[in-house]
Amino acid sequence: MSYMELFDKDVMEEEFSSTELLHVLSDKxxxxxxxxxxxxxxxxxxxxxxxxxxxxxxxxxxxxGVWKNEHINNFIGENDIIGFNEILGNEPSFTSVIALTDIITWRFSKEQVMSKLMYSQEGAFYLYQYMKLVNANLLQKQTLQTEETKKQLLLTLTYLGQQYGEENQHHIILPKIFTKKIISNYLGMTRQHMTYLCKDFESNGIFETDTNQFILNKDNITISY
Known part of the structure; x- marks a missing residue:
């Protein structure tokens, strides 16, 4: 990789992604x-x-789910990494991570990973790119918290559905693990207020009526914005 390519945002995201890091670490x-x-x-x-x-x-x-003091502050899934935040000093974990579904992972020793990254000329860039992504996610959530609660809920469910659920021409369907209890905890919202907003969305055709799963009507989402 040339020196100038290291300043190209798209090159950095592609060449030093978590997928590419897994490939490098798995290379024997x-x-x-x-x-x-x-x-x-x-x-x-x-x-x-x-x-x-x-x-x-x-x-x-x-x-x-990623938890801090019994509050869920993030969701992670395919191609995400657990434990990379504390790899430099092998510090205590800042959060707890709990499987919301069955999880399949590849496991590596932190000590061996650090040794291999330091052996590589470009190893530090994987650390840099990962921390950049973490900071971007934190900023995204902080920005979301400035919105009024109705928009917070709709934006969150839309994102989670597109990221982890199913989408067709008319609907965004969230996995059933995203319950009202989990979403209200994530948004710091009372269950009563969550229930009120859900009923409002149902009456306006934004949610399909389904007590066990969030199903969003794509035709009506933009209207609510």
Whole structure:
């Protein structure tokens, strides 16, 4: 890679993505390190807040909740990494990570990962790109919190549905794990207010009436904005 390419945003995102990092770490031809396929069942803890963990995990399938002080502050899934935030000093985990569905991961030793990244000329750029992505996600959530609660809820459900659910010509369908309890916790919203907003969306045709799952009517989402 040329020096000038390192200043190209698109090149950085492509060349130093989590997918590319997994490929580099799995490569046995240069500085081979141990790789293990690890499966976690629904509700199983993968990381525990304030505890030191010796491994990082690359999620291949499934969805996790990221918790801090019993408050869920993020959702992560395919191609996301667990434990990479604390890799430099192997510090205690800032958050807990709990499987919301069954999870399939690739597990690596933090110590071996750091050794391989330091062995590579471009290893530091993977750390830089990952932290840049984390900061962007934090900024996105902070921006969302400036919106009024009705718009917060609709934007959040639309994003989660597009990221983790199914989408067809008329609907965005969220996985059933995204319950009213989990979403209200994530948004810092009372269950009563959440229920009120959901009923309002149903009456205006934005939500399909389904007590077990969020189904958004795409034709009416833009109207509510």
């Amino acid at each position: 031809t240069s500085f081979p390190i141990d790789t293990e396929r690890k499966v976690f069942r629904k509700k199983e803890q993968i990381a525990i807040e304030n505890e030191v963990h010796d491994y990082i995990y690359f999620i291949q399938s499934g969805i996790c």
